[in-house]
Amino acid sequence: MGWHTLEPASKLRPGEVRTFKIAGRHLAIGRNRDGYFAIDDTCPHANGSLGEGMVDGDCVLCPIHGYAYHVRSGEGMDDGEEVAVYPTELEGDVLRILLPDEDEASPQP
Numbered sequence: 001m002g003w004h005t006l007e008p009a010s011k012l013r014p015g016e017v018r019t020f021k022i023a024g025r026h027l028a029i030g031r032n033r034d035g036y037f038a039i040d041d042t043c044p045h046a047n048g049s050l051g052e053g054m055v056d057g058d059c060v061l062c063p064i065h066g067y068a069y070h071v072r073s074g075e076g077m078d079d080g081e082e083v084a085v086y087p088t089e090l091e092g093d094v095l096r097i098l099l100p101d102e103d104e105a106s107p108q109p
């Protein structure tokens with residue numbers, strides 16, 4: 001496990017989600033009303049990029065078929081699948097994201 005940084009964090013506006021490749025992982029990182037979140041980018045339904053989707057309250061909507069995934073629990077609201085969720089911390093304008101090492105399995109949300 002290790003902390004990785006994304007800065008400036010403010011390049012993500014409230015209500016925005018985008019894909020970032022950090023430490024070999026594709027992540028959907030965004031902001032909702034509760035702050036920043038980081039989840040796996042790949043939609044388990046059919047591999048859509050959640051970072052190309054949209055924020056809807058506590059969820060990210062996949063751009064392919066619109067399935068919703070909760071940004072704090074990773075729970076799929078439509079298909080019962082889950083995406084991995086990674087802890088984040090904000091320090092000033094730096095977003096820190098705790099990721100497993102590349103050879104570790106993804107944490108369960």
Ligand code: FES
Pocket residue numbers: 043044045046047048062063064065066067
């Ligand atoms: S690929 Fe994401 S909802 Fe179908």
